[in-house]
Amino acid sequence: MFQIRTDLALEAREMYRETTQQEIPGVEVEQKEEDFALVTRVKVLDQQGSQIMGKAEGSYITIEASGLKKADADLKDSVSQLLAKELVHLLPKKNNLRTLIVGLGNWDITPDALGPQVVSKVLVTRQYFETYNKSEDATMTSVSAISPGVMGTTGIETGEIIRGIVEKTKPDLVIAIDALASRRMERVHTTIQISTTGINPGSGIGNKRKGLNQEALGVPVLAIGVPTVVDAATLANDTIGLVVENLSSQATKGSDFYKMLKGMSDEDKYSLIREVLDPYGANVIVTTKDIDMIIKDVSHIIANGINIALHPGIELKDVNRYLQ
Amino acid sequence: MFQIRTDLALEAREMYRETTQQEIPGVEVEQKEEDFALVTRVKVLDQQGSQIMGKAEGSYITIEASGLKKADADLKDSVSQLLAKELVHLLPKKNNLRTLIVGLGNWDITPDALGPQVVSKVLVTRQYFETYNKSEDATMTSVSAISPGVMGTTGIETGEIIRGIVEKTKPDLVIAIDALASRRMERVHTTIQISTTGINPGSGIGNKRKGLNQEALGVPVLAIGVPTVVDAATLANDTIGLVVENLSSQATKGSDFYKMLKGMSDEDKYSLIREVLDPYGANVIVTTKDIDMIIKDVSHIIANGINIALHPGIELKDVNRYLQ
């Protein structure tokens, strides 16, 4: 069956409900309205839920702050703090936590550069712990960070690189940052997804990678992602949906044509979409002209959130100041 | 009437013919197949042609080299040479020509950075003529170049800035480079349009600018453009067209529904497109993930072509070497 590509658990669930008008079995959902953001917790509880969702079992927390479209710096700070709060709940309960931050994606391709940009803005501290041979500090925990590049530029699966580094440096936790695709442009730049499942093959824009998850790395992996593009297939699909809906409303209810429209199968839609997109080529994306600025902006918000969550001595006031 | 936005004269004509199955009155077209490229010359001869096309009277030469999608360096060189040859025909017949190259667009927005990137790669020589107070040279002509930025970053209409510089430096010719929008992704990166009409209000992606044309500047203006994006409306429109076509083929010929589909007006389509795109926001574009590399690549081809055309002492072998 054709599925509009989304990396957001929230949207996978939305799509299922749109088609079936039911909640996905094996999936639990909880929503909470904050002043400036809607927080949705999707828990994929079992294999059935996982298969329907196309997402690994685990928790997916989505922060949607539609106000982020406007340049409101106070809101940005609030989102960083909310992200920090959510992260803190997910951190392993352990003193002197040691974290490796991994920025996935290609820094030379703007919509794919979110991970590397976050990495360039997080506060890296592991070298001090190593140099002074200490294991604890009142104001910070040990953080290392790397942006390994993508298979097209390294020739090596990112998972292999990270496994090598994890074996050498033995962190307690990996946080992986990646650019995502959404099915709705309104979520591009305004939505942050945190998941406890790590990164699993096939997700993320760019080449498929082997997993970055607890199974592969031997330590828990939190994934943080922000949609930076919409799949072009989504735009085509939206258009088809709207045309069909529009025509249906004009056709006599119950007429042959009405039935035909209503019965248009996913396969039919999919082959239409493929026909539409074929001349557009493989790498086609839908995004906004100001994607360069957006990536810069949102990578700040994420890096701030991580810095606050990991370093007890850092408050928002400080992180804004440490970062350029 | 709604018109899919295109900056290519070639496509404006294509679209007219698709709808009317006729050639546009007041427009002359000539095509020539080269080994590696199709060269189309569209001449807008009178006001009628100009109105239908939505393009100023003048010549529009389009070089389509679909092979540019692949990284074939010999082909790139051939396209630079073909561009140079076409430019040479359009240069004012005058010894010791003095040219000002203007890179339009915002260098911080990747798909809009074509102009600035070309400017950074053209060979600038005017300072030598000024310093040594000479007016001719066997190997080069006087070339100056500027990327003024866009109104959003300067607060000034680009036309005003260029008029000021033209008055001070009195070039014989302005060549303006701009990123364009196409209606077909297959033309993104593979098509170069040269026009004798300069840049006119409303064209180019980004803010509307007052004209950069002979009327405004007092000297001839050649415009060189390459499509770097497809308007999202185009993708929506393509999709609608395909859906309608597909449904028509399934409906009984002559049935009410068939008629309805066939009679779907441009206004209907336009309002559907608006409905589709509304949630996507204002700046939505369709492009490819590797747009950063493409802009780099194609700006080389254009700069090479300009360098060969303007400097008699420079051959292709040399220009490749001068450029980074």
Added chain:
Amino acid sequence: MFQIRTDLALEAREMYRETTQQEIPGVEVEQKEEDFALVTRVKVLDQQGSQIMGKAEGSYITIEASGLKKADADLKDSVSQLLAKELVHLLPKKNNLRTLIVGLGNWDITPDALGPQVVSKVLVTRQYFETYNKSEDATMTSVSAISPGVMGTTGIETGEIIRGIVEKTKPDLVIAIDALASRRMERVHTTIQISTTGINPGSGIGNKRKGLNQEALGVPVLAIGVPTVVDAATLANDTIGLVVENLSSQATKGSDFYKMLKGMSDEDKYSLIREVLDPYGANVIVTTKDIDMIIKDVSHIIANGINIALHPGIELKDVNRYLQ
């Protein structure tokens, strides 16, 4: 006579005093210690002072904040505010002031990119005044901005470009930003010079430019500069000075050798410096490895100061938020 190259009036005066132990005739100096900065006002009052200083008649205000070496964000904000306060005193007394900001220097050469980087961070508003055809606003004044590039990349003297733009857009004031050379590394990054004399031929690193001053442009020109490099000749000169001093202290007072050392003329020193630097080539500079970060950082401070000074509705809290 050889003069160590400095763009700071403060240092030109320092050097005169070191040699002569006197104040420069025709020059008035005033210093004020702030909590975090030393503010020195050098007024060049007449032609004699101007000739000795090698600086045009006018005021030169220098803010030295040695603490800027450390990443103390509160201090940065204080310096922005102090800069804003000084600028406000120098603005023409006029309602609805219209300002053109000019970023001098080459954005592709890191130590020369200060001007372009500041321009990319100032709040540009002129387009709103033009679009809505209004001449006043309670919260902002009309600001336009341009980074024209340098003669090596445009082929045009920067002065000519700016004159053209000034004639078209008729601002009341030009503020020009440029990277400077200091004679002391400790002033690199930590010192801001504001002058009422504009930019005059030969100053700034990079090619000589014709003036950007009231005489040339017909409107007052404020120049803001920050040292980003030390001239290599300065390092050589410092070394020679130290060697001579050291040897003098070892030689018998009054001996021939002592006299020879003490009597070493500026010409002798100059020819030694030339001999030292000759193998280093023309473009040699002394700077710090982290110059890329420093330029980013200090361009923020300057842009913040300008934004606060020009827009009545903007406070520090806001400017930090508007900027990336």
Added chain:
Amino acid sequence: MFQIRTDLALEAREMYRETTQQEIPGVEVEQKEEDFALVTRVKVLDQQGSQIMGKAEGSYITIEASGLKKADADLKDSVSQLLAKELVHLLPKKNNLRTLIVGLGNWDITPDALGPQVVSKVLVTRQYFETYNKSEDATMTSVSAISPGVMGTTGIETGEIIRGIVEKTKPDLVIAIDALASRRMERVHTTIQISTTGINPGSGIGNKRKGLNQEALGVPVLAIGVPTVVDAATLANDTIGLVVENLSSQATKGSDFYKMLKGMSDEDKYSLIREVLDPYGANVIVTTKDIDMIIKDVSHIIANGINIALHPGIELKDVNRYLQ
């Protein structure tokens, strides 16, 4: 004893000879003049040689092509080919060689970005061998590449990261690229050093790293370096030398002062240098204003040389074309 810092074996030997007028024991030197370059082979044969040189035992091949200062593209190609030829001699004799290229240094600090820039230009092929599960190819060998960043940005010693990756991907050879410091500005940009000893603690600009050498990684390591800066201490030292020489020539031979000058010890010089440089701070370097362009340029030459050396199917004509 104070030693002017140089990363070039060639210069370490030069300095020894300048002081002692002798060849270093345990070191063999061979020079060959090519049309456009001087190739010097320094072999450090035993521990004594190693200690005096401050370099590990092994071969150091230096290509000096002073013509590289000018933009002569044919010369650049010749240097790439010469580099390729030298590399081929040093490659392990083995079919289907598998190479990991490591770009050392910080890509955000221009003079330190040589390694990352080379990595971004080498042809990476390992993914094809892995995907198609093949081990040989007539036209290429398996190449992977990574720029891990520096300890200040990752928190991890580069050696640890590379060890992890080597264990996972088991290459036959590592080639490490690094920016170097020279004692002569004339060698900046014009000199390439290849060594069979890898990278050893303390070399390279930037933080000390643990070794990248056969002992640490278990596979042979070739190091390729190009000087991008001169240590500021070198400029100070050159100046002192010149002053002393100049004064000596003026002092009566045999006089006390003459003896004092001639007898100035390295310790004295060192303390003078420290006194000179102290106000300049820790990160002070001497470089050229156009360092940004130089790094771009020279990284092309190196990447071309590596590509030709590793891939039998690639000729110079091709590599120039593959690279941007």
